[in-house]
Amino acid sequence: MTSPMSSIAVDALRAQVSAHVLQFVQRQAEQLHQISPELGPWAQALISLLRQGKRLRPAFAVWGWQAVAGAHALQAVHEQVVAACASLELLQACALLHDDVMDASALRRGQPTVHRRWQAVHEQHGWQGNSAHFGEAAAILLGDLALGWTDQMYFSSGLDAPTLLRGKPALDAMRAEVSAGQYLDVLAQSRGETDLRAIETVLIYKSAKYTVERPLHLGALLADAAPAVMEAFTGYGVALGQAFQLRDDLLGVFGDSEVTGKPAGDDLREGKRTLLVATALQRAQPAQRLVLQDALGCAELDADLLHQARQVLRTTGAVASVEQRITALHQQALQALHTQSATLDPSAVQALEQLAQAATQRHH
């Protein structure tokens, strides 16, 4: 989200979201401290995780709200909407914590993951039992804590009860769909899924609906949007969300590790069955397929094999195909948005256009 197109409004919103979610968690952490000071470092790990992030989901939710409510909605209500939508960062924190355990990831946003840090504490103290299990337990429970806080923060935003209950089905759908989408993803990875439709289902549920469509719906419902607007947001969200993830898939293989905060080629090392990889496998010559299969899930993936695998992804045309798909989905998203742009707040439409561009053309 460092595109030069990012407006000051998008940056300001991100800062507001950060302030709200950190304030909520710090207040809760103080209550935990009263139970036991031992809970301090654990809650602090969640706060550290929440200090970073693109705030994409809250941003889509707030712009979804403003698109319907208009730029002239009361400032006080805007602040409450930002607080309600900022709660999505807690759901995302749970997803990250549990993902890192499931993927056995060492790094997150350039820092050691929570399960690894707690494993190290266990090792340093020479405590009883398995250090890795201890680290995983700490991270699983911290994710549960964050997930439980999601709707608590949502309901403490100051919005009135009818408004909150109107938005809640979008939050409910988000939580269920991201768990289900993640499960389908884990299943696809394990099977070495090559069926493009199965991969697309994961893309839609784990990424597109979770990252864009449902957040937009949440904001739109808070503003009591008409069904036609909800539909336009589905069109925009499902297309843009897929494009966003496809960009992520490209960055997961070709991204600069200093910018992404993850080791280079990490997606290949983890054996991720992305559309990029599935497309390349379909088009590959036998020798090319062998290179890719060697690289996929190879824990000791070195610079040479990574280079070869990247070459295969390029020369099979898989990279170009995914880039074209991103462009097409980006256009599709804008078209869906524009079917309703006459009824929507112009500054919100502009922000959604900018978010679409930033999400599909980012470098991390």
Next chain:
Amino acid sequence: MTSPMSSIAVDALRAQVSAHVLQFVQRQAEQLHQISPELGPWAQALISLLRQGKRLRPAFAVWGWQAVAGAHALQAVHEQVVAACASLELLQACALLHDDVMDASALRRGQPTVHRRWQAVHEQHGWQGNSAHFGEAAAILLGDLALGWTDQMYFSSGLDAPTLLRGKPALDAMRAEVSAGQYLDVLAQSRGETDLRAIETVLIYKSAKYTVERPLHLGALLADAAPAVMEAFTGYGVALGQAFQLRDDLLGVFGDSEVTGKPAGDDLREGKRTLLVATALQRAQPAQRLVLQDALGCAELDADLLHQARQVLRTTGAVASVEQRITALHQQALQALHTQSATLDPSAVQALEQLAQAATQRHH
């Protein structure tokens, strides 16, 4: 909960709770099926888990409500309250699923745990990657799904918004306290905690508040209870909840595996630092301490060592001490309840007395 004192009313309530939670999850599972048929067996695993259980938390919540609302509250409202309180079974399902992953447990309620069953599926198909990791991911995500469904079910109970929002802080406290309590428990186990105060904190937060006090508060808040009633329920709940867990601790070492559904002496095998164990370690002679330390966390705990460890727990007086503590806490719970019994519905008070007896004198 098979005490002869269990009334027909308690049994009938349990059946109602089961019907509500199964109906909710079956409806949600149908929606998941529409995303992908692959989600069917996964959602079914949650349904299977939910088919069993003592329904203790919903029972305390409903009796908490009835104690305040009275036996003559509208039947329709009673039904909605049962539906709202039945959602606590989903929170409990998450706790069980994640607990089993963290403890690497093989069995739950006499059946193979979800992570073990999914591990076996992975092995049978010869899928890629680590089978154990796959099983854990499936169980972690299923727990997340259940946790997310908790407040969705609560809010879909049919109760009006002001009532639901009045009860919600109890639900919020339950979720945060059980995660925090579990974390403190994992920490205590790893450290081989012997400090009785640290063990008591775990007992109160992980068990007493989560199982009894907060559910009672939830029901009482739904009925708009006076502060004095909330206080009485804290007194009853924190005391009874501790007694309940202390009984669990005794059953975890001395329970009949055919009745508990867990291998005999499982708590010793897992190295659990219960009040029972900490008391025995404090009182043990050097030779007795060696026996206990050998048994604690011993994966290959055999019948002979189990027998010896049980003898140490008895001869040090730890068993008698814990039994006395259960009796004292049981009395304390009843006294706290009776400070308010003049203002509470008599049939609910009777049910709470019966629940107290059943929880402290059960065999599984």
